[in-house]
Amino acid sequence: MVHKIINNRFRVFVESFLVAGIIFLLGFSLGFFVENHRTASTIENYKLNEIEMLDLKLQNYYYQIMDGASCDVAIGQNFIFADKIYEKGLEIEKYEEANMLSDDIKIEKKRYVLLKTELWLNSILLKEKCGNKFDTLVYFYSNDPSNTILVSKQKMFSNVLKEIKENYGNRVILLPIAGDLDLDIVNLQLRLYNVSTFPSLIINEDILLEGFHSYGEIEAYLSDSDEGVIKLN
Secondary structure, X not given: OHHHHHHHHHHHHHHHHHHHXXXXXXXXXXXXXXXXXXXXXXXXXXXXXXXXHHHHHHHHHHHHHOOHHHHHHHHHHHHHHHHHHHHHHHHHHHHHHOOOOOHHHHHHHHHHHHHHHHHHHHHHHHHHHHOOOOEEEEEEEOOOOOOHHHHHHHHHHHHHHHHXXXXXXXXEEEEEEEOOOOOHHHHHHHXXXXXXXXXXXXXXXXXXXXXXXXXXXXHHHHOOXXXXXXXXX
């Protein structure tokens, strides 16, 4: 009887060990697969970003040498790129709202901030070359989630700007840029435009609005109203 009990216990132990081993191997294999897939996706995104950065840089070179006859095509292409970057920014924003900011997502965000900054510089060049045929709204905000009051204020302001973009379409380029990611080109723009607080909005490189502003206020500034604004030059 004692021998039978020992055998039963040994069999239970072996079966438990085997089940645990199988579960461990399955979990390890799944984790390995997920990690490989994530790494491959990160590398792929990095390559795509490199291509987009080069594309924008080449567009900048072209805008410098093109003549006025190319303006409509160039502006149209600039808006296509702007909408593409804007949609990608909304995807990253979803990760932020779900508190899923991995290191890869943080790096991705920095890359897209750089893309948006270069797109802004291209837009400035286009407007100088072709006349002021569209408005640029550059929205500087804080990336720090610890200040809940500021996060709430920025969320409201962001929703107002999204509504403006949806209603104005290809008349407005909206560029939300995190101003506290320690990127040199962004820090340079903050100094050049005297941005000292978040959130802040720069309209057409000429008007600085600090803090929260309503849809109607911003819309008035887009229609060349100068009342109550801080002129940058």
